Amino acid sequence: GQNIDQPTEMTATEGAIVQINCTYQTSGFNGLFWYQQHAGEAPTFLSYNVLDGLEEKGRFSSFLSRSKGYSYLLLKELQMKDSASYLCAVRDSGYSTLTFGKGTMLLVSP
Amino acid sequence: EPEVTQTPSHQVTQMGQEVILRCVPISNHLYFYWYRQILGQKVEFLVSFYNNEISEKSEIFDDQFSVERPDGSNFTLKIRSTKLEDSAMYFCASSAGGIDTQYFGPGTRLTVL
Numbered sequence: 001g002q003n004i005d006q007p008t009e010m011t012a013t014e015g016a017i018v019q020i021n022c023t024y025q026t027s028g029f030n031g032l033f034w035y036q037q038h039a040g041e042a043p044t045f046l047s048y049n050v051l052d053g054l055e056e057k058g059r060f061s062s063f064l065s066r067s068k069g070y071s072y073l074l075l076k077e078l079q080m081k082d083s084a085s086y087l088c089a090v091r092d093s094g095y096s097t098l099t100f101g102k103g104t105m106l107l108v109s110p
Numbered sequence: 111e112p113e114v115t116q117t118p119s120h121q122v123t124q125m126g127q128e129v130i131l132r133c134v135p136i137s138n139h140l141y142f143y144w145y146r147q148i149l150g151q152k153v154e155f156l157v158s159f160y161n162n163e164i165s166e167k168s169e170i171f172d173d174q175f176s177v178e179r180p181d182g183s184n185f186t187l188k189i190r191s192t193k194l195e196d197s198a199m200y201f202c203a204s205s206a207g208g209i210d211t212q213y214f215g216p217g218t219r220l221t222v223l
Contacts, residue, residue, distance in 0.1 A: 030209065042201055042214040043153065087153065096141055096208035097166050100153040 002026045004101035006088050011107045012078055020073045020086050020104045028093030034062050034073045035087040037103065043087055046073065075106075083108045112136045114215035116202050122221045123192055131187045131218045133202030142185045143203040143212060144177065146170070153201070159185065160208065192222045 003025040012018040024032070031050040035043035047055055049064035049071060061074040073086055085103040092099070115134045123129050135142050144156040157167045159177055176188045185204075189196055199219050203212040 033211070035214075040199075042216050045211050045213060048211060089153075091209070095166055096160075096205070097143070097155045097158055097168075098145075098153075098212060099155065102152045 002090050002092065002099040004088055004090055004099060006086075006101040006104045008102070009105045009107070011109065014078055014080060014108055014110050016078050017074065017076050018078060018106065020075070020088075020106065022071045022073070022088030022101060024069050024071070024088070024090050024101075026069070026090055026092060026099075028095075029066060029090065030093040030095070031091040032062075032064055032071050033089040033091070033098060034060075034071075035089060035100075037085045037087055039085075046086075078108045080108050080110070082106065112138075114202055114204055114213055116200075116215040116218050118218060119216065120219045120221070122223065125194055125222055126191050129189050129192055129220065131189075131200050131202075131220070133185045133187070133215055134183050135185055135202065135204030136206075136213060137183070139204035139206050139213075141165075141205045141208055141210075141212075142177075142179070143205075144187045145201045145203060145214075146198040147201065147217075148198045156187070165208075189220075192220075194222050196220060197222045 034046040037043045047062040059076045064071045087103045088101040089098040117132045142159045147153045157171045199217045201217045202215040205212045
């Protein structure tokens with residue numbers, strides 16, 4: 001089984017940098033995904049880590065430490081449109097399904 | 111850019127009725143999924159489908175649920191006798207391979223009265 005923890009809510013200011021943490025406890029591991037979800041909409045893929053280290057994609061970066069069961073999503077140069085829920089999801093080894101955390105609601109203010 | 115599509119966007123039904131939710135996965139993808147999200151809760155896996163059969167399913171996916179790929183493009187989720195607690199947003203997703211990124215459709219909001 002999987003247990004995935006993320007903070008419930010975070011607030012930040014436009015133009016700032018924010019880091020959203022995710023910890024997981026799993027019986028197996030075959031990748032960690034970050035999705036963005038605006039209210040009432042579908043999750044949109046942001047990034048994927050399967051090996052330790054940092055993956056950078058424009059304003060978004062994601063980090064993984066498998067030994068610590070820890071990941072973070074880093075958002076730079078925050079914009080108002082970044083206000084959304086950010087979902088951490090883990091894929092178990094040998095399975096293709098994703099187990100999602102409850103999501104972190106990020107509110108970006110002017 | 112290819113995307114997953116779902117119909118209808120919103121379905122209202124009476125308790126005990128059957129509903130069919132439809133999805134068109136990305137055309138060259140081979141793995142298909144259904145997830146659901148009850149309002150205010152996390153996204154939950156229901157079922158995955160590959161090579162015309164279910165490959166994995168969760169405890170939620172009981173005998174009231176079934177999936178089908180009736181033709182080369184559609185992927186459907188049927189709920190035989192809906193319950194109030196089936197009210198949720200249902201998301202279809204697809205991926206090229208079993209370990210590839212899953213792309214989600216816009217969802218169908220199911221309301222059971």
